[in-house]
Amino acid sequence: KRINMGIIKLPKNSIEFFKNNQNKIFESGNLAEGPWNKQLSEKIKSICNIKNAICVNSNGSGLVALLLLYKEYYGRTDVMIQSNTMYGVKTITKTAGYNLVDFIDCQIETLMPKLNDVKKAVENYKGEIKKLVILLSDIGGIINPDIEKIAKFCREKNIILLEDAAHSFGSTLNKKFSGTFGNAGVYSYYSTKAIFAGEGGVVVTNDNYIGSLMKDFIAYDRFKQKMKIGFNIRLPEIQALMIYSVVNEYKEIIKNKFNIAKKYADACNSCNIKFINQNDKFNIGNYYKFTIISPKKNVSDLLPKIKTTTSKVYDYFLGNSKEIPEKHICLPIWFGLEEKISDRVIKEIKESSGV
Numbered sequence: 070k071r072i073n074m075g076i077i078k079l080p081k082n083s084i085e086f087f088k089n090n091q092n093k094i095f096e097s098g099n100l101a102e103g104p105w106n107k108q109l110s111e112k113i114k115s116i117c118n119i120k121n122a123i124c125v126n127s128n129g130s131g132l133v134a135l136l137l138l139y140k141e142y143y144g145r146t147d148v149m150i151q152s153n154t155m156y157g158v159k160t161i162t163k164t165a166g167y168n169l170v171d172f173i174d175c176q177i178e179t180l181m182p183k184l185n186d187v188k189k190a191v192e193n194y195k196g197e198i199k200k201l202v203i204l205l206s207d208i209g210g211i212i213n214p215d216i217e218k219i220a221k222f223c224r225e226k227n228i229i230l231l232e233d234a235a236h237s238f239g240s241t242l243n244k245k246f247s248g249t250f251g252n253a254g255v256y257s258y259y260s261t262k263a264i265f266a267g268e269g270g271v272v273v274t275n276d277n278y279i280g281s282l283m284k285d286f287i288a289y290d291r292f293k294q295k296m297k298i299g300f301n302i303r304l305p306e307i308q309a310l311m312i313y314s315v316v317n318e319y320k321e322i323i324k325n326k327f328n329i330a331k332k333y334a335d336a337c338n339s340c341n342i343k344f345i346n347q348n349d350k351f352n353i354g355n356y357y358k359f360t361i362i363s364p365k366k367n368v369s370d371l372l373p374k375i376k377t378t379t380s381k382v383y384d385y386f387l388g389n390s391k392e393i394p395e396k397h398i399c400l401p402i403w404f405g406l407e408e409k410i411s412d413r414v415i416k417e418i419k420e421s422s423g424v
Contacts, residue, residue: 121280152388172388
C-alpha cells in the first residue's frame with residue numbers, strides 16, 4: 070500500500086533550538102527582515118560555498134523571480150524544462166511570462182536529462198540562443214550526474230542555466246553543492262522535502278549582480294527605487310528561524326536517511342533489483358527518495374509484491390519521457406521512519422524476487 074509521511078518528525082536539537090530562540094523574535098517585535106534571515110543566508114553561504122544566498126518564501130517564488138530578472142535585464146524570453154519534473158515548474162514559466170519552447174527528454178537511469186538530451190533540444194530550438202533559459206530540476210535527492218558538462222555547454226552557447234534544487238539541498242557532486250553549477254539555483258524547505266521546515270526557499274548564485282538584484286526584488290526595491298520589477302517574496306523571521314534550526318541538523322537528517330537507504334540497497338543488491346544509487350564516490354545525494362527503476366518493463370509487472378511504497382517522484386510526464394512514471398517506484402524513506410515500515414519493505418523486496 071502507498072503510505073504517506075504522517076507526522077513529520079524534526080530532529081530534537083532542531084526543536085530545542087527553535088524553542089530557545091523564538092521568544093527573542095516576539096520580544097524584539099522584528100517579525101520580518103530581521104537577524105534570522107541574515108543568519109540563515111550566512112549559514113547557506115557557508116555550507117554551500119556560495120557568494121549569495123537570498124531567503125524567499127518558497128522555491129517557486131525564487132524561480133519566478135530569477136526568470137523575471139533574466140527577462141528584464143538580459144532579454145531572455147524562451148525557456149526549456151525537463152519532461153520529468155513537477156507540474157508547478159511548467160506553471161512557473163508562464164507566470165514569469167516566458168515562452169515554454171520545449172521539454173527536454175529524461176532517462177530512466179537517473180530520471181533526469183543527459184547532456185545529449187540537452188544538446189538535442191537546443192539543436193531543435195528555432196529561436197535566438199541569446200533569448201534562451203534552460204531550467205533543470207534535480208530529481209529524488211541526487212544531482213544530475215551530467216550537470217557539470219551541461220553547465221559547460223550552456224556557458225559556451227550563452228544559455229542561462231537555472232537549477233531547481235528543490236529536492237537536493239545538501240547533495241554534492243565532486244564535493245560541489247547542488248544549486249551552484251548553473252547561473253543560479255533555488256532550494257526548497259517545504260515540509261515533505263529531504264531537509265524540511267514547512268515552507269520557504271533560498272536562492273543561491275555566485276553572480277553578485279543577480280544576487281544584488283534579487284535582494285532588492287524580494288522587497289519591491291522599495292529602498293533604492295531603481296528597478297522596474299519587484300515583489301514581496303520575503304521569508305518571515307519565524308520561518309527563517311525554523312529553517313535555520315533544521316539546516317543546523319542537515320547532516321544528521323541525511324545520515325538517518327542513509328542508514329535506511331543502506332538496508333534497502335543491501336536488499337535490492339541481493340535480489341538484483343536496480344535502484345538509483347545516491348552514495349556514489351563522487352555523487353552523494355540526500356535520499357529525498359529511494360527510487361527503484363525497471364528500465365525494460367513496467368515496475369509493477371517486474372516487482373508485483375512490493376506494495377509498501379510512497380508517492381512516485383512524479384506519476385505523470387510533461388514531455389516525451391512517457392515511460393518514466395511506469396518504470397519506477399519509491400520506497401518509504403524519511404527522517405525517523407519507523408523500523409516496522411522499513412522491515413516490511415525489505416520483506417516485500419525479498420518476496421518479490423523469490424529470495
